[in-house]
Amino acid sequence: MRTSFHDLERRISRLERQIQPPTPCNCRLVTHFHNAHCLAAILEKTERKCPVHGFREMGFLFQRSCPYPVVDEDNQFCRCPPHPWRSLQLRRDSVTKEDCAAAMQAWHDNPPGPESNFEFQENSDRTKSLFKSYFEERHQWPRETGRQLPSLEERRILHAKQYRRSGNR
Ligand SMILES: [Zn+2]
Ligand SMILES: [Zn+2]
Numbered sequence: 001m002r003t004s005f006h007d008l009e010r011r012i013s014r015l016e017r018q019i020q021p022p023t024p025c026n027c028r029l030v031t032h033f034h035n036a037h038c039l040a041a042i043l044e045k046t047e048r049k050c051p052v053h054g055f056r057e058m059g060f061l062f063q064r065s066c067p068y069p070v071v072d073e074d075n076q077f078c079r080c081p082p083h084p085w086r087s088l089q090l091r092r093d094s095v096t097k098e099d100c101a102a103a104m105q106a107w108h109d110n111p112p113g114p115e116s117n118f119e120f121q122e123n124s125d126r127t128k129s130l131f132k133s134y135f136e137e138r139h140q141w142p143r144e145t146g147r148q149l150p151s152l153e154e155r156r157i158l159h160a161k162q163y164r165r166s167g168n169r
Helices: 005-019 036-045 072-077 084-090 097-109 117-145 152-165
Strands: 030-033 060-063
Touching: 030 036, 030 072, 036 072, 036 117, 060 117, 084 097
Parallel strands: 030 060
Antiparallel strands: none
16 A cells, blocks of 8 residues: 555654644633632733743633632632632532532522622723733734734634543533
């Protein structure tokens, strides 16, 4: 059987990947945060460089309400007050029906207090300014370095792969 040059090339690159797996891109599809403090901590402490693209694309920045966890990698930086439902989802051991019911009950018994207008305004101003500096940085990166950031489609594919690797957690 004849081996074409193309086949050979493919085989070699497969072998190379086995010997030295490519450093994966860590760009994101989405970053969640609970409030401006949470976002500031995430943007400050999470890895901000991508081994492939240089600048790490953080994806859509979405505010999530406190019962729901942020991205796994960022949980360690979220200093928001614990919430029974979030704590339940972050548990690494198996969760029973009773645990769920207890968390639901605790959530129901302690609804989050109303935010004052001042807090709301402060949070929204701070969030806007964090968005602004992140997006400015992101906009400048390709201009200053001539490098490309991954497209939305590339990030979707990557996200699907990571999701499968994480065992659909
Ligand atoms: Zn990347
Ligand atoms: Zn948080």
